[in-house]
Amino acid sequence: MNIQDMPDARGHYGAFGGRYIAETLMPAILELTQAYNEAKVSQEFQDGLAKLFTNYVGRPTPLFFAQRLTEKMGGAKIYLKREDLAHTGAHKINNTMGQALLAHHMGKTKVIAETGAGQHGVATATAAAFFGMECKVFMGVEDIARQAPNVKRMELLGAEVMPVTSGTGTLKDAMNEAMRFWVGAVEDTFYVIGSVAGPHPYPEMVRDFQRVIGDEARRQIMEAEGRLPDTLVACVGGGSNAMGLFYPFVGDKGVELVGVEAAGTGIATGKHSASLGAGEVGVLHGSKSYVLQTPDGQIQEAHSVSAGLDYPGVGPEHALLKEEGRARYVSIEDDQALNAFHTLSRAEGILPALESSHAVAWAMEEAARRPKEDIILVNLSGRGDKDLETVLKYMAQKGA
Amino acid sequence: MSCIKNGFETLKGKNEKALVGFVTAGDPDFDRSVEIVRAMCDGGMDVLELGIPFSDPTADGPVIQRSSQRALKSGMSLVRVLEMVKIVRGFTSIPIVLFGYYNPIFRYGGKAFCQDSLAAGTDGVLIVDLPPEESAELTSQWEGADFDFIRLVAPTTGPDRMKQIADEASGFIYLVSMTGVTGSQGLDSSKVGAVIAPLKAVTDLPVCVGFGISTPDHVKAVAMVSDGVVVGSAFERLIEENLENPGLCGMVREYTQSLKDATKI
Numbered sequence: 001m002n003i004q005d006m007p008d009a010r011g012h013y014g015a016f017g018g019r020y021i022a023e024t025l026m027p028a029i030l031e032l033t034q035a036y037n038e039a040k041v042s043q044e045f046q047d048g049l050a051k052l053f054t055n056y057v058g059r060p061t062p063l064f065f066a067q068r069l070t071e072k073m074g075g076a077k078i079y080l081k082r083e084d085l086a087h088t089g090a091h092k093i094n095n096t097m098g099q100a101l102l103a104h105h106m107g108k109t110k111v112i113a114e115t116g117a118g119q120h121g122v123a124t125a126t127a128a129a130f131f132g133m134e135c136k137v138f139m140g141v142e143d144i145a146r147q148a149p150n151v152k153r154m155e156l157l158g159a160e161v162m163p164v165t166s167g168t169g170t171l172k173d174a175m176n177e178a179m180r181f182w183v184g185a186v187e188d189t190f191y192v193i194g195s196v197a198g199p200h201p202y203p204e205m206v207r208d209f210q211r212v213i214g215d216e217a218r219r220q221i222m223e224a225e226g227r228l229p230d231t232l233v234a235c236v237g238g239g240s241n242a243m244g245l246f247y248p249f250v251g252d253k254g255v256e257l258v259g260v261e262a263a264g265t266g267i268a269t270g271k272h273s274a275s276l277g278a279g280e281v282g283v284l285h286g287s288k289s290y291v292l293q294t295p296d297g298q299i300q301e302a303h304s305v306s307a308g309l310d311y312p313g314v315g316p317e318h319a320l321l322k323e324e325g326r327a328r329y330v331s332i333e334d335d336q337a338l339n340a341f342h343t344l345s346r347a348e349g350i351l352p353a354l355e356s357s358h359a360v361a362w363a364m365e366e367a368a369r370r371p372k373e374d375i376i377l378v379n380l381s382g383r384g385d386k387d388l389e390t391v392l393k394y395m396a397q398k399g400a
Numbered sequence: 401m402s403c404i405k406n407g408f409e410t411l412k413g414k415n416e417k418a419l420v421g422f423v424t425a426g427d428p429d430f431d432r433s434v435e436i437v438r439a440m441c442d443g444g445m446d447v448l449e450l451g452i453p454f455s456d457p458t459a460d461g462p463v464i465q466r467s468s469q470r471a472l473k474s475g476m477s478l479v480r481v482l483e484m485v486k487i488v489r490g491f492t493s494i495p496i497v498l499f500g501y502y503n504p505i506f507r508y509g510g511k512a513f514c515q516d517s518l519a520a521g522t523d524g525v526l527i528v529d530l531p532p533e534e535s536a537e538l539t540s541q542w543e544g545a546d547f548d549f550i551r552l553v554a555p556t557t558g559p560d561r562m563k564q565i566a567d568e569a570s571g572f573i574y575l576v577s578m579t580g581v582t583g584s585q586g587l588d589s590s591k592v593g594a595v596i597a598p599l600k601a602v603t604d605l606p607v608c609v610g611f612g613i614s615t616p617d618h619v620k621a622v623a624m625v626s627d628g629v630v631v632g633s634a635f636e637r638l639i640e641e642n643l644e645n646p647g648l649c650g651m652v653r654e655y656t657q658s659l660k661d662a663t664k665i
Contacts, residue, residue: 010533020502020529022459024554024579027561166465172456179458184580186556283503283529284456296477297507298455 003324004250006317011200011287014323016316019199020283025179028186033201035106040208045105052097053212056130057087059094061213063220063377068347073367076374079229080350080360081217083241083381090353090382091213091241092123096192098209100127103190110134110185113192114178116143116171116237117308117355118150119382120194125159127192135159138178140169143307150386168301171237171311175285195238196315199286203243203315210244217377218248225375231256231366234379235358236329237273237309239318241381250326259318260362262304263331273302275314276322276329284312289319305334305390306354308382332358338394340364341384353382354390403523404447404495404548404571408606408627411446417623417663419444420608421656422499422632424451424467425484426476428643433471434487436639439649441492443656446663447608448488449526449630452481452500459528461583467636478504478513482520489521497550497571498525502538510541517547524548524571532565548572555579559598566603572628573603577611583633587612589621596625619662631659 006013011033019029039045053059062085066078083091096113103111111133115121121137128135137154141163144151154161162181167173175198182191196203196210214232221229232249234242236259249255264272272278275290282291284299292300292312302312321327332340337354340361345351352360356379363378370376384391411418421440426433437448453471457464485496498517505513505527517525524547530538532551539549548571553562555578566573577592578584592609599607609622610630614637619629638655642648 018534019531020534021531022528022554023531023552023565024459024556024576026531026533026554027556027558166462167456176456176458180461180581183459184584186579280507283501283506285458286529288506291503293503293507295507296479297504298472299503300455 003320003326006320007200007204011204013316013320016288016319017200017203018288019286020288021199021286022183024183025186029199035102036201036205039102039105045101049098049101052101053094057093057097058085059212060216061085063217063224065224066348069344069364070367072347073364075372076367076370076376078363078367079221079375079377080380081213081245081377083213083379084350084352084356084383088123088126089385090119090123091210091244092120092194093126094212094244095194095206095209095240096120096123096127099192099205100131100133103133104131106190108188108190110189111192112136112138112178112181112189113194114138114171114174115194116174116310117306118143118147118154118386119308121159122150122153122157124192125154125157128159129157136162138162138164138174138181140164140171140174142169143171146390147307147386148389171307172299172302179285195240196243196317197238197285197287197313203287203317206240207243207247207317210240211247213241213244213379214246214248217245221375221377228252228255229375229377231258231376233258233260233359233363233376235260235309235355235381236276236314236318237262237311237355238313239315241379243315243317245379246321246327257321257327258362259327259329260358261329261331262306262309262358263333264303266333267331271303272331273304273309273311274331275312276318277331287316289314289316305337305394306358308353308355309358330362332361336361338391341391350380351384352380353384354387356381402546402548402571404497407446407495408572415665417626417665418446418606418608418628419660419663420447420449420628420630421445421635422449422451422630423635423639424453424464424471425481426453426471426474427467427636427639428470429474430476430480430484434484435649436652437488438491439652440656441494443653444660445656446494447628448494448496449499449632450481450485450496452478452498452504454501454504457501459581461581461633463583463633463636463640466640478508482516485520485522495523496521498522500527502527502530510538514542514545514547518545524550526550526552526574532568550574552576553599555595562599563602566599566605569603569605572606572608573599574630575599575607575609577609577613580611582611584612587618589618592622593625616658616662619659623663623665629663
């Protein structure tokens with residue numbers, strides 16, 4: 001089986017993926033799998049989604065040649081795929097409109113979601129408002145504190161934000177709590193998972209809803225440059241924006257795929273979120289993939305200045321791409337991401353999300369090392385307005 | 401015949417149903433956990449379900465989540481759980497079933513887990529997040545071993561799937577009484593009979609019912625229609641509320657007795 005034909009019918013990506021969930025949820029997951037398999041080949045569903053993408057999400061998003069940033073680095077050309085310009089300010093809306101449309105087709109009227117940075121929560125709240133659904137968003141208390149504007153946005157959109165106090169009050173804990181809630185409400189509630197993680201069919205379904213990023217980028221770079229890029233770069237927490245960009249290029253052997261994980265305060269400090277770079281294979285939140293864990297199999301807390309990358313697991317398809325050597329995964333520390341945030345803001349007048357700043361940081365360093373004729377295409381997965389407080393606090397701490 | 405099946409046969413002869421007691425191994429610490437289990441055995445528990453603590457127990461309510469955290473904080477690990485089983489096996493012959501999530505077992509290694517569990521005196525395991533769709537990767541490593549893989553049936557499980565699960569099951573079947581996490585409130589014991597009937601129609605294995613059962617009255621009602629009753633969060637609540645109480649073990653024994661009496665019909 002070619003790697004781009006994964007997953008198999010059981011939702012496995014080679015040794016990864018699967019459906020490691022409680023029996024209570026299994027019938028709902030099977031129902032969802034069937035509904036999604038039907039939607040995948042339904043012209044009506046696909047046309048409906050395409051219309052929403054165009055008229056509501058604002059697609060296609062531009063592919064922007066960052067000329068000043070390129071000149072500053074003095075090497076390869078840097079292109080930015082402007083997902084920050086999508087409705088609600090991040091790529092997350094592609095997936096939530098897809099899942100909410102599916103929920104609507106399945107006759108579900110209640111949705112739940114987990115959120116870290118709040119972007120997926122806002123995108124789910126938006127989709128729920130659009131389709132007239134009741135929405136609950138689980139969010140860790142730590143993230144509620146550092147992403148306050150997004151909490152208000154969700155509430156204004158009519159969603160109920162459910163504070164999660166267990167663990168460290170971050171994305172992992174929010175997902176635990178969403179799954180617990182779902183076990184008790186599975187009969188009438190649709191769980192909108194925000195990344196290419198979770199049990200099958202989520203990793204496949206979320207990738208399929210996000211692949212519009214890569215499909216557009218491919219067309220746009222051909223128009224702009226008449227050839228495919230040399231390197232694609234995207235940040236990886238759970239990995240949905242990266243998977244969405246990479247997937248249409250997986251068969252193009254000449255295109256290098258680079259996922260950028262959050263190294264936090266440094267891999268050696270243990271305070272990071274680099275599941276692929278420093279984790280081991282394990283099972284978390286319904287699928288098998290790389291996981292930050294102890295030798296005894298306890299899940300470890302992740303750390304990152306960006307709430308959206310602060311997750312100890314990663315989507316199973318990334319594990320496969322790593323294993324097959326098709327993509328490589330690097331990491332960027334908090335300081336480097338902050339630096340990229342400032343550099344891009346000043347050079348191009350674009351405030352990137354701290355998540356996306358990790359991808360920008362790696363691309364900047366790499367561009368400087370590469371010849372001028374090379375092309376590096378970065379997924380600018382979200383905008384940075386939500387991060388202003390974090391950035392200002394960070395600057396104050398550093399005495400900048 | 402497995403030790404588990406044997407145990408249920410013996411109870412049947414005495415017109416009793418099984419009291420299955422759950423506690424998290426190592427809560428609040430290794431030594432006290434052993435004494436708590438001893439008190440449960442003294443109180444007449446028929447099957448021990450010993451929880452392997454896990455950092456992210458997504459099918460458990462807050463009470464068992466906290467018990468897991470206390471155990472991990474006290475230094476518990478799967479290796480230590482098996483050490484604890486060895487000690488417990490020294491004072492009881494009742495079936496011992498481990499209960500946990502897949503990741504610690506996956507990391508330990510499926511074959512070694514089975515061998516070491518058996519050597520320690522365990523009779524089977526129930527893994528909450530390893531449904532039939534994924535379980536072969538583990539159970540295929542156990543060929544020939546007399547080690548039961550306890551399967552779960554939920555209120556959401558349809559008839560076809562129920563049969564499929566029952567066909568692969570061994571030891572006993574764990575029927576989840578309601579949709580929700582462990583320790584949920586609002587058990588409607590009158591509805592349990594309706595859920596259990598289609599399951600009994602497709603299996604000869606004993607069926608134990610758990611989730612939301614905390615009082616002798618619950619036990620009595622559920623024991624009328626099942627082969628066993630699982631009590632977990634209620635034990636953990638008792639432990640949590642009496643962490644500093646030197647009388648804890650006596651309370652556990654009395655509570656176990658009160659539940660056990662309710663299984664005699």
